[in-house]
Amino acid sequence: MSRTRRDYAGVVATVPTTLPYVRFSPHSAHWWLGGVLRELIVGAGIAKTDIDGLCVSSFTLAPDTAVALTQHLGMSPRWLDHIPMGGASGVVALRRAARAVQAGDADVVACIAGDTNQPDSFRDTISAFSRFAQDAVYPYGAAGPNASFALLTAHYMRRTGAMREDFGKLCVAQRDNALRYPHALMKKPLSMDDYMQARPIADPIHLFDCVMPCAGADGYLVMTEDRARDLKLPFVRILSTIERHNAWSNDPIQMRGGWTVDVDELYGMAGVGPWDMDFVQAYDDYPVINMMQLEDLGFCGKGDGPDFVRANTFTVDGSFPFNTNGGQLSVGQAGAAGGYLGIVEAMRQLTGAAEGRQVADAEHGLVSGFGMINYDRGLCTAAAVLARGQA
Amino acid sequence: MSTDLDTQALPPAARSAKAREFNAIAAQARFALQGCTHCGTIQYPPREVCVNCLSDALKWRDVSSEGRLLAVTTLHHSNEPYFQARLPWRVGMVRFDCGPSAVVHVDADCIPDGRVRITLDLDASGQAVLTAHAIAPAGTVNSPSISSIPGAST
Numbered sequence: 001m002s003r004t005r006r007d008y009a010g011v012v013a014t015v016p017t018t019l020p021y022v023r024f025s026p027h028s029a030h031w032w033l034g035g036v037l038r039e040l041i042v043g044a045g046i047a048k049t050d051i052d053g054l055c056v057s058s059f060t061l062a063p064d065t066a067v068a069l070t071q072h073l074g075m076s077p078r079w080l081d082h083i084p085m086g087g088a089s090g091v092v093a094l095r096r097a098a099r100a101v102q103a104g105d106a107d108v109v110a111c112i113a114g115d116t117n118q119p120d121s122f123r124d125t126i127s128a129f130s131r132f133a134q135d136a137v138y139p140y141g142a143a144g145p146n147a148s149f150a151l152l153t154a155h156y157m158r159r160t161g162a163m164r165e166d167f168g169k170l171c172v173a174q175r176d177n178a179l180r181y182p183h184a185l186m187k188k189p190l191s192m193d194d195y196m197q198a199r200p201i202a203d204p205i206h207l208f209d210c211v212m213p214c215a216g217a218d219g220y221l222v223m224t225e226d227r228a229r230d231l232k233l234p235f236v237r238i239l240s241t242i243e244r245h246n247a248w249s250n251d252p253i254q255m256r257g258g259w260t261v262d263v264d265e266l267y268g269m270a271g272v273g274p275w276d277m278d279f280v281q282a283y284d285d286y287p288v289i290n291m292m293q294l295e296d297l298g299f300c301g302k303g304d305g306p307d308f309v310r311a312n313t314f315t316v317d318g319s320f321p322f323n324t325n326g327g328q329l330s331v332g333q334a335g336a337a338g339g340y341l342g343i344v345e346a347m348r349q350l351t352g353a354a355e356g357r358q359v360a361d362a363e364h365g366l367v368s369g370f371g372m373i374n375y376d377r378g379l380c381t382a383a384a385v386l387a388r389g390q391a
Numbered sequence: 392m393s394t395d396l397d398t399q400a401l402p403p404a405a406r407s408a409k410a411r412e413f414n415a416i417a418a419q420a421r422f423a424l425q426g427c428t429h430c431g432t433i434q435y436p437p438r439e440v441c442v443n444c445l446s447d448a449l450k451w452r453d454v455s456s457e458g459r460l461l462a463v464t465t466l467h468h469s470n471e472p473y474f475q476a477r478l479p480w481r482v483g484m485v486r487f488d489c490g491p492s493a494v495v496h497v498d499a500d501c502i503p504d505g506r507v508r509i510t511l512d513l514d515a516s517g518q519a520v521l522t523a524h525a526i527a528p529a530g531t532v533n534s535p536s537i538s539s540i541p542g543a544s545t
Binding site: 122123126127128131132134135136137138139140141142143144146147148150151152154155158199200201202203204205252253375376 | 402403404405406407409410435436437461462463464465466467468469470471473474480482483484486492493494495496503504514518520
């Protein structure tokens with residue numbers, strides 16, 4: 001009894017915007033979110049009052065929400081959303097905003113994500129990240145996501161035969177890509193030796209398997225294709241999207257994500273398959289999640305991630321361009337903006353705006369999101385297939 | 392290791408009201424998890440309603456404390472002074488024979504995929520915590536290859 005989902009015809013995403021990341025910031029999340037909104041308005045050549053829809057993601061905005069932000073930023077949107085889905089926020093914001101514009105509930109939606117980072121804010125975020133984390137994870141070593149992903153990684157390695165070198169290959173390639181992305185906080189090349197000899201954090205996770213928390217903001221606009229053409233803005237089309245939460249809850253430990261529930265619909269709705277993708281922007285909070293996404297999104301079979309990694313190269317000019325701006329592992333993780341990093345990079349690649357890291361003739365790209373280790377596993381998965389538009 | 396580590400610090404004590412009910416279970420030297428009196432589901436972490444049928448008729452039910460260690464890690468970094476003073480520290484994920492999975496402290500003699508017995512004890516903050524201890528499989532009691540894992544520590 002499944003109904004055919006309506007496509008996203010006539011709706012586009014445009015003006016990928018980044019407020020450059022910094023390691024620590026004295027400003028609050030409001031400063032970062034206000035700043036990226038300002039840059040979106042300048043980039044689009046519109047007035048603040050032209051934005052009648054707003055979608056916000058942030059971990060450090062408390063006690064405020066998107067509601068308070070409207071007053072803080074002097075906006076009066078007729079459509080407002082607050083998406084607390086961490087690494088899935090960027091794709092989920094896109095699909096929410098696209099439907100709002102398509103239905104006429106809003107004309108121009110600004111999707112923004114941003115966080116500050118101060119010396120104690122990361123500990124504050126993880127110690128009270130969720131009720132289950134507080135009750136049943138943080139008291140066990142207080143290591144935050146490093147411990148949770150160490151357990152998933154250790155288990156994945158024993159089940160699939162993945163070696164540290166396989167994760168290292170992805171990290172090294174992403175660093176190579178990051179050296180071509182001006183906003184990346186990591187500016188030095190990373191060698192396999194550097195990766196292998198890094199200090200242990202939580203076995204088998206070592207330093208370069210971990211993202212560096214930082215401050216920053218990213219955003220984009222969703223509007224009708226006609227509006228984008230009027231404004232002469234390069235845009236991308238949305239061929240399909242999926243999201244899923246708390247999938248496979250009976251798996252004793254996470255080996256697969258919710259993508260596996262919806263992947264056929266993702267490509268079916270898009271009318272293109274995994275091998276039509278000119279690049280993949282995966283959510284890379286830890287390399288094991290990269291491997292899981294390669295499997296769950298159909299680039300290789302379940303458990304074949306290590307072989308896939310050994311058979312491909314992941315730089316911008318490689319056999320499988322992957323996290324072409326360096327991903328969070330090399331750019332930094334600006335809180336909820338980490339969930340936007342892949343989508344703004346995909347938009348740049350598909351509008352020919354990726355400068356020194358442009359994937360040649362990129363027509364189709366996949367963006368994947370993964371978020372929220374509520375207890376023992378990531379609960380939110382999302383993905384979108386985007387295509388080059390013509391301005 | 393630096394010498395200014397805070398050995399007076401306590402482990403994280405914040406818990407929800409439901410999770411604090413564990414403390415009384417631990418004080419009675421019982422091993423019990425939340426069970427649904429309506430559909431029989433055993434669940435962890437503690438919830439307000441049954442994860443299966445959404446009934447709020449939940450009771451602490453004595454269950455088998457045995458399970459399997461699914462994965463283990465040795466922490467070399469912590470965000471809390473209590474653990475910073477005690478690194479390296481082993482934690483793991485177990486699956487109880489009665490169903491749910493749990494993050495636990497892990498004794499040095501535990502190995503991945505091995506059978507474990509989980510105890511419920513009060514930690515230095517007076518909060519109930521789970522710890523996995525190895526159950527030696529038949530014929531390998533006191534096997535030195537299991538009991539001498541380098542670097543392992545709790």
